[in-house]
Amino acid sequence: MRIAVPLKDGRGLESEVCEHFGRAKYFAFVEVDDGTIKGAEVVEVPFEEHGPGDIPNFVKEHGGEVVLAYGMGRKAMTYFESLGITVVTGAYGRVKDVVEAFIHQVLEVDPHWRERIEATKHK
Numbered sequence: 001m002r003i004a005v006p007l008k009d010g011r012g013l014e015s016e017v018c019e020h021f022g023r024a025k026y027f028a029f030v031e032v033d034d035g036t037i038k039g040a041e042v043v044e045v046p047f048e049e050h051g052p053g054d055i056p057n058f059v060k061e062h063g064g065e066v067v068l069a070y071g072m073g074r075k076a077m078t079y080f081e082s083l084g085i086t087v088v089t090g091a092y093g094r095v096k097d098v099v100e101a102f103i104h105q106v107l108e109v110d111p112h113w114r115e116r117i118e119a120t121k122h123k
Contacts, residue, residue, distance in 0.1 A: 003030045003102065004064035004085075005095050012042045013096035019117065021072040022055065029062050030099050037099060056080045068098055070110070071117040089113060 006024030007015040018024040025045055031038040043062055047054060056079040059067060067080060068091040080087045090109030091098045101107040110116070 001032045001065050002063040003032060003066045003068060003099055004028070004059045004062065005030065005068045005091075005098065006070075007042070007095065010042050010044070012040045013037070013094075013099075015095050017068065017070050017092050017095060017098055019070045019092075021069045021076065022050065027059065027062070027064075028095050029064060030095070032099070032103055035103050037096070037103075040095075052076075053079050056083055056085065059085060066102075068102055068107075071113050 005028045006018040006021050007026040007028055008018045009015050010026045012028050015028065027043050027045065028040050029043060030040045045058065052075055056076060060083050064085055066086045068088050070090065070092050072087065072089050077087050088102065088109065090111060090113045091107060092110055098107065
């Protein structure tokens with residue numbers, strides 16, 4: 001399985017999950033096999049501005065099957081789903097920890113991520 005995670009910076013597994021999915025400058029593509037992280041590749045997002053479907057197609061082109069993100073708009077979620085990519089929102093923390101928790105089915109997500117992002121927009 002190949003898991004895509006938007007990053008706050010380009011440090012890969014040591015980076016934090018980017019709170020604003022569409023503003024991430026980097027993605028980690030994490031290879032998982034037999035319940036173990038086998039490797040991770042950091043890829044810079046190739047566009048300054050993006051339109052609908054650009055990031056989902058970017059993730060698909062890099063083999064992403066699952067996206068672990070904090071916040072994501074409904075349109076992007078629908079687009080990912082149309083490409084057969086599973087989306088998990090509300091994920092936060094260090095990428096390695098988030099992926100490990102997801103693999104072992106103990107990932108705790110923030111159920112209030114949408115409200116938190118909305119609150120930061122109005123500050």
